[in-house]
Amino acid sequence: MEKRIISVRNSSGAVIKIQVEIAQNNAERTRGLMGRSGLDSGSGMLFIFPREQYLNFWMKNVSFPLSIAYIDSKGKILQITDMKENNDVLTYPSRNPARYALEVNKGFFEKNQIVEGCFVDIRSYGNK
Numbered sequence: 001m002e003k004r005i006i007s008v009r010n011s012s013g014a015v016i017k018i019q020v021e022i023a024q025n026n027a028e029r030t031r032g033l034m035g036r037s038g039l040d041s042g043s044g045m046l047f048i049f050p051r052e053q054y055l056n057f058w059m060k061n062v063s064f065p066l067s068i069a070y071i072d073s074k075g076k077i078l079q080i081t082d083m084k085e086n087n088d089v090l091t092y093p094s095r096n097p098a099r100y101a102l103e104v105n106k107g108f109f110e111k112n113q114i115v116e117g118c119f120v121d122i123r124s125y126g127n128k
Contacts, residue, residue: 001028006046006102007121008077010113018104020046033103034061044104046122052097060088065106070098075120080109 002022007015019042023029029047033039049055052073059066063085070079081092083106094101100122109115 004046008112008114009119009121011115011118012113014113016112016114017042018102019043020102022046022048024048032057032062033066036062036064038064039066039105041105042108044102044108047101047103049099049101052099054094054096055098055101056091056093057083057101057103058088058091059083059085062086066103067106067109068092069102069104069109069114069120070094070096071100071102071120071122072097073099075100075122077114077116077118077120080114080116082106 004022005017005019007017010016023045033045055070057068065085066083068081068083069077071077078096078098079094083092
């Protein structure tokens with residue numbers, strides 16, 4: 001799976017870099033972070049969809065808690081939601097159509113002052 005570095009301008013104006021794995025086709029998006037034991041600090045998974053649409057995620061076979069940010073085509077974070085590990089019943093729908101979803105360790109957004117309304121620069125990445 002391809003890896004990139006993306007940046008987020010947080011609520012204080014600081015730039016936070018995140019190393020992400022890119023899930024951009026149906027197979028990668030369906031598998032997501034299933035079966036993993038965890039994520040390194042400062043890393044995550046960026047789900048890319050062909051167009052803005054209502055998105056819905058779940059935590060089937062994910063053994064660690066995550067936070068998800070739903071992001072529009074312009075990079076604006078529309079919604080941030082914490083997700084409970086190992087749960088294939090609860091789902092986490094977006095309130096609005098989104099083009100991207102960014103999953104990180106639970107608490108990462110809060111710790112880094114990343115809130116709804118912040119912008120993610122999806123294009124400003126470096127291959128790693």
